[in-house]
Each structure stands twice: as C-alpha cells, then as structure tokens.
Amino acid sequence: MKAARVHAWGEAPRIEQVPDPAGGAGLSLVRMHAATVGHIDRSVWSGSFLRRPTLPYVPGVEAAGVVVRSSVFQPGERVWLRGAGLGIARDGTWRELVEAPDHALGALPSGVSFALGSAFFSPCTSAWVALHEVGHVHPGERVLVTGATGAVGSITLQLARAAGAQAVAVVFDDAQAGRLPPGTERIPASELRADAPLLIDTVGGAALPLALRGVAPGGRAVLVGYAGGTQAQLDLPELLQRDVALLPLNMLRREAAGRAAAPRLLQMLERGELQLAVTTFPLEEAARALEWIAMRGHAGRAVLTA
Ligand SMILES: NC(=O)c1ccc[n+]([C@@H]2O[C@H](COP(=O)([O-])OP(=O)(O)OC[C@H]3O[C@@H](n4cnc5c(N)ncnc54)[C@H](OP(=O)(O)O)[C@@H]3O)[C@@H](O)[C@H]2O)c1
Incomplete structure (x- = not known):
C-alpha cells in the first residue's frame, strides 16, 4: 500500500510502500479517494504543533473514501473521516x-464528491461553530469577516448570510478584494468604523x-486563525x-x-447552498500541496487523490 510519510519535521513527505493496516476491534478500514492537506497538517508536519506524532508518521487529519471493513x-x-x-x-x-477508529467516520451523501467530502469538515464546521456557538450571531447583525478569500472565511461569509446577518468581507489590499466572488x-x-457587533477573524497577526x-x-x-x-x-x-x-x-x-453540525452542512453543500473550492493533487505530490496551501492567493482547499 502506498503512503506519504514524514521522516523528519518540516522535511518533504516521501512516497513509500507501507504494510497494510493490521485491523482490530473498533477500527474501520477505508479506501481513500481524497485526503485534505490543511493548515493543521502543516503545523503538525513542521513540528510546531502542541502534540507530535512519533516519526516517521503518515499525515492527514481528514479524508473521504469507501468502506472496506x-x-x-x-x-x-x-x-468522510476526521x-x-x-x-x-x-x-x-x-x-x-x-x-481509523469507528467514531472518526461519518456518512457522505451521494451528491457530495469525495474531494468536497474530504475538505468540508474543517472550514465548514469551524465557520459554523465560530458564528453560532462562540460568536452567537443574530439575524440582521453586521458581521465582519477577515480572510474571506480563504476557505474558513469564505464559508463564514456564506453561513452568516444564511443566518440572516449582513456579512461584510474586510480586505487588506486590492488583490484580495479582486478575488472575492462578485456581489x-x-x-x-x-x-473600518466601530459599528459591527461581531467580527470573525481568520487572519490574526497584524490584521487582528x-x-x-x-x-x-x-x-x-x-x-479563528493566524494565517x-x-x-x-x-x-x-482601547x-x-x-x-x-x-x-x-x-x-x-x-x-x-463540529460533528453535530456536519450533516446539515453536508446537506447545504449537496444542495449548492454552500460553495467551497477544492484543488486536487495526486498523492505523489503531497509535498507540493503542503507548499501550495502556504502561498498567498491560493484558492480553496488542497486535496490529495489516490
Ligand atoms: N481555531 C481553529 O480551531 C481553526 C479551525 C480551522 C482553521 N483554523 C485556522 O484558520 C486560518 C484560516 O484557515 P483557512 O483554511 O481559511 O486558510 P486559507 O484558505 O489559506 O485562507 C487564508 C486567508 O488569510 C488571508 N491572509 C493570509 N495572510 C494574510 C495577510 N498577511 N494579510 C491579510 N490576509 C492574509 C488569505 O488571503 P489571500 O487570499 O489574499 O492570500 C486568505 O484569505 C488558519 O490559520 C487555520 O489554521 C483554525
């Protein structure tokens, strides 16, 4: 079985043959069709994450595929898995x-592609929880969103609108403004004037x-983040x-x-009420995908395909 494996912190993953998983009670086996490359994967891979796996390790916190057993x-x-x-x-x-442990799996509706099924959880549930459970958004409220060209920010804008709020993207330069969807x-x-009751910030740093x-x-x-x-x-x-x-x-x-909100968010994706851009890379190009998500101006989520 082929896998992308990391042997040293921050070093490009190597594509290797690894033994098939041994199986066991409480464990499911899934044939991977799509596996996300996200910022959390970059943090773990760089060695800067709070918890560190034992090297060598296979990265990837999310995926979608078909059940084998x-x-x-x-x-x-x-x-989907996460x-x-x-x-x-x-x-x-x-x-x-x-x-994966059985409880990592969730049912993927037939109308949601594997690529989207592997990529939806982090941006969609983060945006949902940020708006509804942490930010307690109210209909009619003005909601400022930074990083609206990014995955979490773009979903936050869409979900804020779906909640009846007035969603406004905060932009930091013309290039960023030019990459927002029309309208x-x-x-x-x-x-900015101090007039919005709620801000969802996905950029952090000097933007905060x-x-x-x-x-x-x-x-x-x-x-939410520090992109x-x-x-x-x-x-x-002040x-x-x-x-x-x-x-x-x-x-x-x-x-x-996040898991509780997942079925409703998948339904919105299936109906086209939520849009999330995904760019696919073959598994062999995991290192390139890791670089791509750190580049300014990339659009949407990176997904590896097997
Ligand atoms: N707290 C949590 O539990 C949680 C959950 C999910 C995600 N996150 C974090 O949330 C952040 C966003 O995730 P994402 O998946 O949406 O990332 P993303 O798709 O890469 O989007 C990043 C966004 O930040 C903008 N940005 C980056 N650097 C900037 C700068 N110097 N000035 C202004 N804007 C800048 C990008 O603008 P351009 O398009 O112009 O480059 C883009 O809009 C990440 O830090 C991620 O780790 C946290």
Whole structure:
C-alpha cells in the first residue's frame, strides 16, 4: 500500500510502500479517494504543533473514501473521516488504505464528491461553530469577516448570510478584494468604523488589531486563525474602553459541536447552498500541496487523490 510519510519535521513527505493496516476491534478500514492537506497538517508536519506524532508518521487529519471493513458502516458505503487522533496521535489519511477508529467516520451523501467530502469538515464546521456557538450571531447583525478569500472565511461569509446577518468581507489590499466572488460586500480595513457587533477573524497577526477597530463597543470578536501571523500587538486600553470580548475558537476542543453540525452542512453543500473550492493533487505530490496551501492567493482547499 502506498503512503506519504514524514521522516523528519518540516522535511518533504516521501512516497513509500507501507504494510497494510493490521485491523482490530473498533477500527474501520477505508479506501481513500481524497485526503485534505490543511493548515493543521502543516503545523503538525513542521513540528510546531502542541502534540507530535512519533516519526516517521503518515499525515492527514481528514479524508473521504469507501468502506472496506467496519462494524458501523457496510462495505462499499461512502464516508468522510476526521478526528480520533488521525494525522496527530496516529497515522493519518495520506495513504491508499486508511485505518481509523469507528467514531472518526461519518456518512457522505451521494451528491457530495469525495474531494468536497474530504475538505468540508474543517472550514465548514469551524465557520459554523465560530458564528453560532462562540460568536452567537443574530439575524440582521453586521458581521465582519477577515480572510474571506480563504476557505474558513469564505464559508463564514456564506453561513452568516444564511443566518440572516449582513456579512461584510474586510480586505487588506486590492488583490484580495479582486478575488472575492462578485456581489460580495467588502470594506478596506483602513476604512473600518466601530459599528459591527461581531467580527470573525481568520487572519490574526497584524490584521487582528486593524480588524478589531471595526467592532462596536460591547461587541464580540472571534479569533479563528493566524494565517497572517502568529503574533499580534493589541492596544489594551482601547480594547478595554470599547469593551470588546475577544473569544478564541478551538475546534479540537469543540470537535463534538463540529460533528453535530456536519450533516446539515453536508446537506447545504449537496444542495449548492454552500460553495467551497477544492484543488486536487495526486498523492505523489503531497509535498507540493503542503507548499501550495502556504502561498498567498491560493484558492480553496488542497486535496490529495489516490
Ligand atoms: N481555531 C481553529 O480551531 C481553526 C479551525 C480551522 C482553521 N483554523 C485556522 O484558520 C486560518 C484560516 O484557515 P483557512 O483554511 O481559511 O486558510 P486559507 O484558505 O489559506 O485562507 C487564508 C486567508 O488569510 C488571508 N491572509 C493570509 N495572510 C494574510 C495577510 N498577511 N494579510 C491579510 N490576509 C492574509 C488569505 O488571503 P489571500 O487570499 O489574499 O492570500 C486568505 O484569505 C488558519 O490559520 C487555520 O489554521 C483554525
């Protein structure tokens, strides 16, 4: 069986023949059709993640495929996989045959492609939980979203609109503004006024203090990511005087909420009510996909195909 395996932190994964998984109680075996390459995979691969797998390891926290054997799904059923330590505490999904704890699997509707089924969980459930469970979005509210050209940001905009909110993309340069879908309401970060009750920030870094200026006194700001930098300098007196609640999102801790929202989000994807761009790479090009997702201006999710 072919797999992409990492032998040293930050080193390009090697394509290798590895033994077929041994199987065991509580474990399902899935033939991988698509496996996502996301920012969390990059963090684990770089060695900077809080938890480190034992080297060498197979990365990949998410995938979609067809069941080979399982005690919870029938052979031949289409499934998505995510969590249960995949790609972090145990070998992950960048391999032809994926062994995963039964509870990592979920049913993939027939109208959702394997590529989308492998890529949807992180951006869609993160956006959902950020908006509804952390940010407590209300219909009619103005919601600022940074990183709206990215996977989480674009889904956040769409879900905010679906919740009846007025979703506004905060843009940091003309190139970013030009890559938003036609009709997207947008505002340059330099023109923000403190009038939005809710901010969802997926960029972090220097973008966070700029975007916080758009939050109304007493408002909420949900920090989702740090695609634009891991350090931010905040004006604490300003934050206190404007009484803005800065709320972190941690989807590893909120995995259950994400899984609970997954069926409804898959249904929206199936009906075309949610759009998520995916770019596919063959498994052999896992290293290129890892580089691609770190590039500014890439559109959507990277997915490996077997
Ligand atoms: N907290 C959690 O549990 C959780 C869950 C999921 C994701 N995340 C994090 O959320 C972040 C976004 O994920 P994603 O999948 O949406 O990433 P993505 O698809 O790569 O999108 C990144 C977005 O950030 C923008 N960006 C990057 N650097 C920037 C900068 N210096 N200034 C302004 N904008 C910048 C990009 O704009 P361009 O298009 O112009 O490059 C793009 O819109 C990542 O840090 C990820 O790790 C966290």
